[in-house]
Amino acid sequence: MKATCWMGKQSVEVEDVPDPKILNARDAIVRITSTAICGSDLHLYNGLIPSMKKGDVLGHEFMGEIVEVGHGVNNLVVGDRVVVPFPIACGRCLQCERQLYSLCENSNPNAWMAEKLWGYSPAGIFGYSHMLGGFAGGQAEYARVPFADVGPIKVPENLSDDQVLFLSDIFPTGYMAAEQCGITPGDIVAVWGCGPVGQFAIKSAYLLGAERVIAIASSRRRCSRRTGRWRCDRRSWRAAAAERCQSPACTAASSTSSPWGPSSIER
Ligand SMILES: [Zn+2]
Numbered sequence: 001m002k003a004t005c006w007m008g009k010q011s012v013e014v015e016d017v018p019d020p021k022i023l024n025a026r027d028a029i030v031r032i033t034s035t036a037i038c039g040s041d042l043h044l045y046n047g048l049i050p051s052m053k054k055g056d057v058l059g060h061e062f063m064g065e066i067v068e069v070g071h072g073v074n075n076l077v078v079g080d081r082v083v084v085p086f087p088i089a090c091g092r093c094l095q096c097e098r099q100l101y102s103l104c105e106n107s108n109p110n111a112w113m114a115e116k117l118w119g120y121s122p123a124g125i126f127g128y129s130h131m132l133g134g135f136a137g138g139q140a141e142y143a144r145v146p147f148a149d150v151g152p153i154k155v156p157e158n159l160s161d162d163q164v165l166f167l168s169d170i171f172p173t174g175y176m177a178a179e180q181c182g183i184t185p186g187d188i189v190a191v192w193g194c195g196p197v198g199q200f201a202i203k204s205a206y207l208l209g210a211e212r213v214i215a216i217a218s219s220r221r222r223c224s225r226r227t228g229r230w231r232c233d234r235r236s237w238r239a240a241a242a243e244r245c246q247s248p249a250c251t252a253a254s255s256t257s258s259p260w261g262p263s264s265i266e267r
């Protein structure tokens with residue numbers, strides 16, 4: 001099959017690699033129908049994460065169709081469409097029982113390497129170095145999904161790939177940021193950064209009841225051209241800081257109405 005491979009610092013190539021196989025009873029093989037590049041992949045690309053090896057298959061945000069299941073997987077059948085979350089979780093350890101799946105104690109066979117660097121190891125992660133398990137990623141035609149009876153989320157037929165793909169990582173990441181704010185209805189929330197995670201944090205803040213979100217970004221391209229969804233006021237950091245809550249942008253923004261709610265984006 002074809003796969004996107006890390007070939008060294010700032011070197012990525014599409015290579016022919018062996019097709020994945022079922023190795024354990026709880027594995028499944030997914031034919032990838034959609035996959036994404038994460039900002040975290042830049043850390044790999046720029047050589048900031050140790051224990052990458054030439055030829056490692058990248059990608060931890062993917063979804064697709066089940067084409068094979070191990071005999072220990074009872075909740076999926078061939079043909080199911082699934083989104084695959086990026087942390088690999090056994091579903092049975094203490095952390096998994098607490099639904100803290102990203103801290104699974106069983107899914108990273110190289111936990112000792114991560115512990116050496118960080119003190120503790122997270123779960124194994126697809127396509128994210130040998131330190132985090134050495135699992136082949138999903139920027140490929142097929143992927144092996146360990147503990148497939150735990151992580152994959154079945155997708156109803158009426159939802160397109162584009163509507164659900166980001167459940168694999170980046171939407172929950174933005175949602176978690178908003179959730180940790182403890183937003184209550186009517187709150188005004190500020191979000192620093194309008195990259196993909198920031199945009200999901202903005203959307204999530206509205207979902208959780210925020211009345212207004214003030215999104216702050218240094219990149220005009222990120223806050224207006226690409227999204228086209230939010231009102232955008234551009235001013236210097238210095239001017240914005242001086243005006244603080246007396247900001248005309250805040251007053252102006254409160255009178256706008258958009259399906260995403262009013263907001264101002266400062267620069
Ligand atoms: Zn990611």
Ligand SMILES: [Zn+2]
Pocket residue numbers: 089090091092093094095096103104105106107
């Ligand atoms: Zn676990």
